[in-house]
Amino acid sequence: AKEAKNGVAVYRPSMHTDDSSRLLLLGDLRRALDAGDQLTLHYQPKIRLDDQGLSGVEALIRWAHPTRGAIPPAEFIPVAETTGLINRLTLYVLRLALAQERAWLDAGLPIPVAVNLSPRCLLDAELVRHITDLLAEFAIPAALLRLEVTESAVMANPAQATATLTELHDLGIHLSIDDYGTGYSSMAYLKALPVDELKVDRTFVQHMDVDQDDAVLVRGAIELGHNLGMTVVAEGVEGAAHAVALQALGCDIAQGYHYARPMPGEDVTAWLRTYTA
Ligand code: C2E
Ligand code: CA
Ligand code: CA
Numbered sequence: 001a002k003e004a005k006n007g008v009a010v011y012r013p014s015m016h017t018d019d020s021s022r023l024l025l026l027g028d029l030r031r032a033l034d035a036g037d038q039l040t041l042h043y044q045p046k047i048r049l050d051d052q053g054l055s056g057v058e059a060l061i062r063w064a065h066p067t068r069g070a071i072p073p074a075e076f077i078p079v080a081e082t083t084g085l086i087n088r089l090t091l092y093v094l095r096l097a098l099a100q101e102r103a104w105l106d107a108g109l110p111i112p113v114a115v116n117l118s119p120r121c122l123l124d125a126e127l128v129r130h131i132t133d134l135l136a137e138f139a140i141p142a143a144l145l146r147l148e149v150t151e152s153a154v155m156a157n158p159a160q161a162t163a164t165l166t167e168l169h170d171l172g173i174h175l176s177i178d179d180y181g182t183g184y185s186s187m188a189y190l191k192a193l194p195v196d197e198l199k200v201d202r203t204f205v206q207h208m209d210v211d212q213d214d215a216v217l218v219r220g221a222i223e224l225g226h227n228l229g230m231t232v233v234a235e236g237v238e239g240a241a242h243a244v245a246l247q248a249l250g251c252d253i254a255q256g257y258h259y260a261r262p263m264p265g266e267d268v269t270a271w272l273r274t275y276t277a
């Protein structure tokens with residue numbers, strides 16, 4: 001992709017803005033889903049602030065491209081979201097996450113696992129059936145699965161999104177609002193949704209010590225979440241000072257490099273052993 005910057009054409013291979021690089025990426029992603037060995041999940045712990053215990057993990061996709069190396073999800077998820085490929089990718093992720101959950105359960109570790117759902121997935125009429133089948137296939141209690149959705153996913157089609165989320169919730173699956181603070185937000189929708197967790201976007205958490213507006217937003221999000229009976233999670237907690245400040249504000253759970261980076265599933269058990277020790 002070429003982009004004019006101050007009149008100079010700059011090659012930005014990471015920006016899939018033009019059609020040819022978009023199509024190339026989609027083709028590669030399709031092949032990666034077929035091949036089955038390029039896309040893996042890393043898991044990042046979510047820590048309860050009151051007792052420092054493990055609340056669960058979030059599954060985050062990783063792509064080891066055969067020639068381009070690691071491609072971050074921020075680069076290919078938005079492209080996949082422009083087509084139906086995101087639905088296939090989501091099922092792929094759910095399968096990997098639930099297979100990992102089965103391994104954890106077999107090791108005696110019922111670790112709740114969260115999977116990110118793209119907005120488009122909430123409009124997929126087959127989603128609930130696919131998830132029901134996968135839970136049955138791996139014999140995973142629904143309460144161990146959490147799905148993270150953004151508010152924009154709900155706002156795109158409130159009626160259908162609410163119907164899908166309600167069906168998922170009725171199965172016993174837990175739901176989170178992701179990236180809270182970044183998009184259009186409506187108290188009315190939040191209140192009506194069967195959601196029990198609010199994740200405050202890391203961009204606000206990271207600057208809450210230096211930016212008064214961000215501090216106000218984080219404080220307000222914690223208050224709003226609690227008023228709606230939700231658990232509040234702070235994303236992107238990178239330092240001890242943030243953790244202390246968040247706990248003082250009544251935040252329930254923290255996630256970020258301060259506690260642990262996303263890691264392969266088989267490393268989680270070892271991490272947990274040293275963490276609790
Ligand atoms: P997200 O859902 O907000 O996920 C959190 C992102 O923050 C992850 O980036 C994680 O590695 C990063 N992170 C965690 N702690 C820290 C921290 O302390 N500091 C900083 N600077 N970053 C931190 P990642 O893995 O690159 O994923 C980026 C985004 O891609 C995710 O944002 C999510 O929107 C999307 N994504 C990742 N995996 C999936 C997936 O399986 N499905 C879908 N639909 N989207 C995914
Ligand atoms: Ca997320
Ligand atoms: Ca997030």
Ligand code: CA
Pocket residue numbers: 179201202
């Ligand atoms: Ca985010």
